[in-house]
Amino acid sequence: MVRFTRVALAYPDPRGRAASESLRDLSFTLGDGTFTWILGPSGAGKTSVLRLMQAALRPTEGEVELLGVPLSSARRRDLPALRRRIGVVHQEFRLLSHLSAWDNVALPLRLAGVAESTIRNDVAELLGWIGLEGKEERRPEELSGGEQQRLTIARAVVTRPALLVADEPTSELDARQARRTIALLAEMNRQGTTVVVATHSEDLPGRHPGRMLMLEAGRLVSDG
Numbered sequence: 001m002v003r004f005t006r007v008a009l010a011y012p013d014p015r016g017r018a019a020s021e022s023l024r025d026l027s028f029t030l031g032d033g034t035f036t037w038i039l040g041p042s043g044a045g046k047t048s049v050l051r052l053m054q055a056a057l058r059p060t061e062g063e064v065e066l067l068g069v070p071l072s073s074a075r076r077r078d079l080p081a082l083r084r085r086i087g088v089v090h091q092e093f094r095l096l097s098h099l100s101a102w103d104n105v106a107l108p109l110r111l112a113g114v115a116e117s118t119i120r121n122d123v124a125e126l127l128g129w130i131g132l133e134g135k136e137e138r139r140p141e142e143l144s145g146g147e148q149q150r151l152t153i154a155r156a157v158v159t160r161p162a163l164l165v166a167d168e169p170t171s172e173l174d175a176r177q178a179r180r181t182i183a184l185l186a187e188m189n190r191q192g193t194t195v196v197v198a199t200h201s202e203d204l205p206g207r208h209p210g211r212m213l214m215l216e217a218g219r220l221v222s223d224g
């Protein structure tokens with residue numbers, strides 16, 4: 001479960017002036033296994049909400065509870081374990097350029113200490129699932145934008161996270177690739193993962209049913 005209770009977020013101002021609030025009085029609860037769209041124009045606060053959902057930030061006010069862990073009282077040393085339960089699809093991919101497609105997807109499993117025999121099976125299955133069989137040894141720059149995007153999803157889900165958050169996961173893709181990416185996220189959701197997708201696109205939510213949280217200037221303006 002993801003629960004925001006009266007959350008405010010103000011980024012520290014590097015020049016020491018009063019920081020402006022990016023999120024204000026934001027409250028909502030996302031049940032396990034749900035699919036949610038976070039919508040709103042540029043600057044509305046979508047990425048800020050997602051950063052809180054990745055335990056990358058703590059709120060300035062209010063409480064964010066992720067998978068049973070309240071961020072306000074979580075100890076710093078407990079955050080890495082929490083983050084390992086959360087898959088993240090970044091807008092700008094963040095694939096490791098010197099590693100092959102295979103090694104990019106295998107990396108989170110290796111960091112988690114999973115046995116190589118399990119890694120071999122899981123990575124092969126996922127790369128097949130995203131349509132990259134035969135391209136396992138290519139580095140990211142040798143893949144198309146859509147293939148790189150699907151690779152970032154494979155990397156985010158290979159550890160079977162309870163929560164998957166994706167920031168504008170289709171912004172660089174053509175319509176066909178975008179459909180395929182949403183289908184992958186929907187399939188993860190069908191398998192039980194709680195999925196949250198942020199986008200400023202007005203068309204994308206029409207491609208998959210889900211709750212729609214609309215932000216404007218850091219506030220929740222509609223929920224349905």
Ligand SMILES: Nc1ncnc2c1ncn2[C@@H]1O[C@H](COP(=O)(O)OP(=O)(O)OP(=O)(O)O)[C@@H](O)[C@H]1O
Nearest residue numbers: 011012022040041042043044045046047048049200
């Ligand atoms: N690191 C930061 N430091 C200071 N202010 C920030 C920082 N990141 C975002 N902001 C501000 O917080 C507000 C919300 O930004 P955020 O990136 O969450 O919006 P967004 O809805 O994701 O926008 P976009 O669709 O353009 O990515 C904006 O006013 C932005 O300028």
